Each structure stands twice: as structure tokens, then as C-alpha cells.
Amino acid sequence: MNKVIIDGRLTNDPVVRITNQGHTVCSFDIANTEHLKEGKERVDFFKITAWRKLGEICGNNLTKGRRVLIEGKLANEKYEKDGQKYKATKVTAINVEFLDYKKKEDGEENPFGGQVMSDEEDIPFK
Numbered sequence: 001m002n003k004v005i006i007d008g009r010l011t012n013d014p015v016v017r018i019t020n021q022g023h024t025v026c027s028f029d030i031a032n033t034e035h036l037k038e039g040k041e042r043v044d045f046f047k048i049t050a051w052r053k054l055g056e057i058c059g060n061n062l063t064k065g066r067r068v069l070i071e072g073k074l075a076n077e078k079y080e081k082d083g084q085k086y087k088a089t090k091v092t093a094i095n096v097e098f099l100d101y102k103k104k105e106d107g108e109e110n111p112f113g114g115q116v117m118s119d120e121e122d123i124p125f126k
Helices: 052-061
Strands: 004-010 015-018 024-035 041-051 067-081 084-098 116-118
Touching: 015 052, 024 052, 041 052, 041 067, 052 084
Parallel strands: 041 084
Antiparallel strands: 004 024, 004 067, 015 024, 024 041, 067 084, 084 116
16 A cells, blocks of 8 residues: 655645646645654655646645645656756645635635545556
């Protein structure tokens, strides 16, 4: 079984792109804060990828600072940059729950908080 659940805030605006096969993919990073003893905190950063319809929804509704709960799968990725080889662990989102409200341009709150968006049947690999 490969399952992870993480909550956090977006550290940047999502990046949406279309693959050569025409699938939407949305990428963003979140920061998860763990409160430790004696008032100390530990912050971990995670790279999140959402595919297809879920990617479209995330790209249209998430912005830097929004709080989300991500349910997904861990995936290891190897890549090369400037001649150096790197490894990264990423999370492929299956469900995304918006934990706060998106502000409209006129300052009103948009009641999109608390909704769970799911794309489990639409993952390009299993």
C-alpha cells in the first residue's frame, strides 16, 4: 500500500501545463508545520502533482497561502540537471480538500472551503 496524507499551505502559485497527450497536470509545493515540544516547530516541504480534472480544479482555485489537505501516493523521481544526478520524492494527489476559503476579487469569501476534490479513477498509472 502506498498512501500519504499531508496538510499544509501552498508556498507558491500552482503551475498548470498540458502534456503531449493532452492531459492537464498541476504542480505546486506545500509547507507542513509540525509543532514539537517546548514551542519548537519543524517545517517540511512537499512537491504535489495533480492530474487531469483534479489538476484543472487545483489550478483554477488554489493560490499561494491557501491551506489544503492532500491524500495521495508517494513516487520517487530521478532527474539530471547541469550534469548532476538528483532524486526527489513527490506526491501524486488523489484527493485534495480545500481547508480555507478563497477570497474573491471584491473581498468576499468564496464558499469553496472544505470541499474534497477527487481524481482517483483518472490517474494515468496505478
